Amino acid sequence: MSVVQSIRSAAAAAIKALYNQEIPAKDIAINTTKPEFEGEYTILVFPFTKFSRLKPEETGEKLGQYLKEHNPDLVAGFNVIKGFLNLHIEERYWTAYLQQHFNNRNIGIKPANGKKVMVEYSSPNTNKPLHLGHLRNNFLGYSISEILKANGYEVIKANLVNDRGIHICKSMLAWQLFAHGDTPQTTGIKGDHLVGDYYVKFETILKEQAEPIIARALENDFKDFTGADLEKIQKLVTAMHKPEVQQDKDKLEKINDDIKELARKQTEIMQQAKIMLQQWEAGNHEVRSLWNTMNSWVYEGFDQTYKRLGIDFDKMYYESQTYLLGKDLVEEGLAKGVLFKKEDNSVWIDLTADGLDEKLLLRGDGTSVYMTQDLGTARLKYDDFHMDQSIYVVADEQNYHFKVLQLILKKLQEPCADGIFHLSYGMVELPHGRMKSREGTVVDADDMIDEMISTAAEQTNASGKLKDFGEDELTLLHEMIGLGAMKFFLLRVDPKKRMIFNPEESIDLHGFTSTFVQYAHARIKSILREVAADADKLEGYCHKGSLMPMEKEIIVLNEQFESVLEEAQKEMSPSVIANYVFRLAQQFNSFYAEKVEGKYIYSIVNAESEESQKLRTQIAILTARTIARSMKLLGIDVPERM
RNA sequence: GGACCGGUAGCUCAGCUGGAUAGAGCAGCUGCCUUCUAAGCAGCAGGUCCCAGGUUCGAAUCCUGGUCGGUUCACCA
Numbered sequence: 001m002s003v004v005q006s007i008r009s010a011a012a013a014a015i016k017a018l019y020n021q022e023i024p025a026k027d028i029a030i031n032t033t034k035p036e037f038e039g040e041y042t043i044l045v046f047p048f049t050k051f052s053r054l055k056p057e058e059t060g061e062k063l064g065q066y067l068k069e070h071n072p073d074l075v076a077g078f079n080v081i082k083g084f085l086n087l088h089i090e091e092r093y094w095t096a097y098l099q100q101h102f103n104n105r106n107i108g109i110k111p112a113n114g115k116k117v118m119v120e121y122s123s124p125n126t127n128k129p130l131h132l133g134h135l136r137n138n139f140l141g142y143s144i145s146e147i148l149k150a151n152g153y154e155v156i157k158a159n160l161v162n163d164r165g166i167h168i169c170k171s172m173l174a175w176q177l178f179a180h181g182d183t184p185q186t187t188g189i190k191g192d193h194l195v196g197d198y199y200v201k202f203e204t205i206l207k208e209q210a211e212p213i214i215a216r217a218l219e220n221d222f223k224d225f226t227g228a229d230l231e232k233i234q235k236l237v238t239a240m241h242k243p244e245v246q247q248d249k250d251k252l253e254k255i256n257d258d259i260k261e262l263a264r265k266q267t268e269i270m271q272q273a274k275i276m277l278q279q280w281e282a283g284n285h286e287v288r289s290l291w292n293t294m295n296s297w298v299y300e301g302f303d304q305t306y307k308r309l310g311i312d313f314d315k316m317y318y319e320s321q322t323y324l325l326g327k328d329l330v331e332e333g334l335a336k337g338v339l340f341k342k343e344d345n346s347v348w349i350d351l352t353a354d355g356l357d358e359k360l361l362l363r364g365d366g367t368s369v370y371m372t373q374d375l376g377t378a379r380l381k382y383d384d385f386h387m388d389q390s391i392y393v394v395a396d397e398q399n400y401h402f403k404v405l406q407l408i409l410k411k412l413q414e415p416c417a418d419g420i421f422h423l424s425y426g427m428v429e430l431p432h433g434r435m436k437s438r439e440g441t442v443v444d445a446d447d448m449i450d451e452m453i454s455t456a457a458e459q460t461n462a463s464g465k466l467k468d469f470g471e472d473e474l475t476l477l478h479e480m481i482g483l484g485a486m487k488f489f490l491l492r493v494d495p496k497k498r499m500i501f502n503p504e505e506s507i508d509l510h511g512f513t514s515t516f517v518q519y520a521h522a523r524i525k526s527i528l529r530e531v532a533a534d535a536d537k538l539e540g541y542c543h544k545g546s547l548m549p550m551e552k553e554i555i556v557l558n559e560q561f562e563s564v565l566e567e568a569q570k571e572m573s574p575s576v577i578a579n580y581v582f583r584l585a586q587q588f589n590s591f592y593a594e595k596v597e598g599k600y601i602y603s604i605v606n607a608e609s610e611e612s613q614k615l616r617t618q619i620a621i622l623t624a625r626t627i628a629r630s631m632k633l634l635g636i637d638v639p640e641r642m
Numbered sequence: 643g644g645a646c647c648g649g650u651a652g653c654u655c656a657g658c659u660g661g662a663u664a665g666a667g668c669a670g671c672u673g674c675c676u677u678c679u680a681a682g683c684a685g686c687a688g689g690u691c692c693c694a695g696g697u698u699c700g701a702a703u704c705c706u707g708g709u710c711g712g713u714u715c716a717c718c719a
Contacts, residue, residue, distance in 0.1 A: 027659090034662065044661060046699075056699090083699090084662060125719085165719065319719090346717070355645075356715085363717045370719050399646060400714050426647080427713085434712095463681065481681090493655065497648070498712070505653095509681065511667040512655080519681050527678045579656060582666085593683040595674085605678040620678095642681075 002563055003041065003089060003556075004030055006074055011043055014066045019051045032556075038079055039086030040556050046083040056083030091547050094555045095615075099542040101558075102622035103535045107629050108565050113152035118385060119145045119423075120158045121393035122311070126298045127167040128196035130305055130445035132501060133395070133428045133435060136490045139635060140425055141393040142311050143491055143574040146633045151569045156385055159313040160377065163295055164320040169276040171195045172290050173269065174202035184297050190304065190446065191297030202269065203438055209267035210260065217259060224266045233262050305446060309483065310635055315384070317377065325376025326368055329412060330361050338411045349408055359404055374405055375412075382416035389419040391572075396424040396496065423572050426498030428490070443503055452507060453482035459509055466641065477639055481515055484636040488514035491634050492578040512582055514636050517627060520585035521638040523592065524624040530605050533617045543615040550591045550602060554619055557587050561626050565633075574634055581630035588623050 008025040015023050029044040045060040052059040057080055064078035064085050077088035101107060121141020124130060130138075145155045175182075175198040184191040213224045217233055225233050239245055240255050264270055279287040306312065330347055333339035339349050344364035351359060361372050381390060392402060402422035409417035427434060435442045457478040460466065466474065485507045492512065493499045509515040547555070561580070568576040591602050600606070604620060607613035628638050 029659085029661080031661080037662080042662090046661070049699090082662070162719075167719080344717095357644095360717055365717090367717085369717065373719095395713095396647070397713055398719095401719095403646085424647090429712095459681065463679090465679070465681095497655085500654075502654090505668090508668070513667085513681090515681060516667090519679080523679050523682085530678055575656085579666090586666085589682060590684090592678075593674095593680090595683085598677095600677075603678060642679085 010071045021051050033086050039088045041087050043085040045085050060085040095543040102618040107625050108561050110152040116154045116387040117389040118156045118387045119391045123160045125162045127171045127199045129192040132443040139487050139490050142635045147568050157313045158315045160317040162319045169273045170202040171199040173273050174198035190301045192301030195298050205269050210263045213263040322377045323373045326372035329375050378416050391421045393423045425495040431502050453478050456481035480637045484514035491574040494575050517585040518638050521627045522642040524620050525640045541614045
């Protein structure tokens with residue numbers, strides 16, 4: 001049980017004894033005591049004045065007295081300021097905690113709780129390489145999985161690869177038209193990049209072909225359009241010339257975009273891509289073969305990147321195998337009367353009673369849409385694993401989609417419905433706005449990794465240390481620092497907030513960064529080598545003397561790790577861990593560097609007594625372990641030396 | 643227009659189950675390496691917590707209204 005929990009239950013018992021009031025322990029408000037006051041933890045007594053019928057000061061005094069008398073092992077002393085009851089925790093509590101935990105190699109890890117969770121993340125399209133936005137997704141998914149595991153869950157990391165559809169046909173078509181048979185082998189270009197290059201090529205041609213069509217349409221020449229599109233374009237162009245639309249910048253922009261989109265549909269190359277998609281669906285041998293080949297290039301590239309990032313999966317799903325799923329669910333839904341058919345045979349669900357809209361699930365021709373396959377895939381996953389919870393790490397632009405997905409599954413009474421959780425995260429934006437692959441303003445993941453690692457290498461060289469390191473050792477260290485910096489940068493911010501990345505400034509290696517934390521860890525390890533610390537031998541030692549202020553502070557902070565880990569899971573936010581581990585490293589650095597009259601007063605190597613040295617060695621070991629464990633939960637390794 | 647998310651120091655972000663004088667990092671300025679790693683430490687400066695009401699002993703935090711920004715409401719995925 002954590003200190004905070006102990007204080008809570010002691011306080012609840014005290015309230016019961018003093019005022020005969022039942023207050024659930026978890027409802028008692030406890031804060032860490034502000035540095036300017038005496039004590040470690042503070043109970044807020046304002047809420048108790050209602051039934052104590054005393055002033056806050058008197059209530060606090062009485063409660064403090066009671067706690068001290070009845071919990072001598074926990075509460076050593078107290079002081080009351082206004083309605084704040086500051087508790088001074090018994091020192092033996094901290095030294096005992098230290099002794100029990102400093103050598104625990106699995107610090108913070110909870111025993112299995114019998115619950116199973118699937119975390120779906122990454123889920124890339126196979127038509128282009130990964131970019132910075134994907135990195136946030138990958139790091140989040142990986143880290144959340146680790147956090148869940150540490151909290152006792154069994155985790156299945158899943159990746160649903162979007163390997164089919166119009167996007168990959170675009171790459172395939174452009175490759176056929178312009179590549180002259182180039183392959184990753186002949187060009188030396190990484191597979192995912194090669195395929196991505198032809199996606200860009202397609203978009204370039206598409207833009208070229210769309211331009212004259214747009215120009216003609218704006219001149220009221222609609223010869224490029226037929227059928228429903230003809231009607232639409234006429235309406236749009238007419239609407240555009242209306243004076244009220246001319247006044248409204250947003251509307252005008254929207255209409256312009258719609259016209260552009262409509263024109264793009266009419267281009268020859270787009271028509272060809274659509275034909276290719278139809279051929280793919282019909283199982284055309286040549287198209288399937290090219291598709292297999294190009295996807296295999298992409299997978300090779302992705303595997304390299306995943307491996308470098310230290311990211312892995314337990315289960316792969318492919319959309320080419322799941323895109324037809326969901327139709328049986330729709331049939332069942334119709335039979336249950338949850339869904340309904342319209343005149344054109346299309347199938348819908350009415351969600352207006354829930355404040356949402358009507359949602360299409362099958363087109364009139366019986367083909368499915370994105371939602372349909374997601375329904376089917378949700379059922380497939382559940383049939384595969386029967387997990388208690390299914391987490392989808394997906395950007396926040398799909399909030400509505402997942403709200404609808406869960407609601408439909410509930411209405412269909414699917415057993416997987418309740419466990420669905422959308423871990424929604426904000427976009428990574430550049431200072432000028434969103435990254436757009438069409439406009440070539442994306443930050444490529446591989447480039448980014450290379451850059452970070454070489455920055456790390458420069459910094460390491462500049463430090464002038466590690467002259468005795470071998471080349472392989474150095475490479476490993478540079479990767480540890482460079483990748484760590486990226487991961488920490490993307491994980492330290494609350495997932496649901498969108499974040500801004502400035503490529504000009506790149507990622508810092510000072511301050512609130514992984515490098516800072518890694519450095520603190522390496523420094524601790526260096527000290528431990530210096531004193532030839534033997535953790536196993538120290539296990540028998542329990543410090544009896546009193547603790548100096550910063551010794552106590554750092555034990556207190558270490559003790560909070562377990563509740564931080566719980567909070568990270570509850571909030572589904574690795575940023576909770578990132579903030580904590582930074583604070584811990586900061587605290588140790590202060591402890592390390594604290595000087596009085598030119599002397600390091602917390603020196604370990606030159607400790608003033610054998611007892612102090614043992615105590616501080618335990619503290620150092622514990623802190624190093626907590627740091628390493630926390631960072632591991634973020635997917636970041638820490639070095640022994642740097 | 644409806645729904646959802648966000649607005650905290652020059653910049654990037656913590657804090658949000660209501661509690662003490664709102665915190666970090668970066669950038670700026672001062673100091674500190676003959677003693678455990680200066681990728682560090684100590685300090686200075688920097689605030690209309692978007693605005694206005696309300697609830698409360700107490701509001702950055704909760705409620706209402708407004709405002710600005712983002713996302714979404716596709717027979718795209």
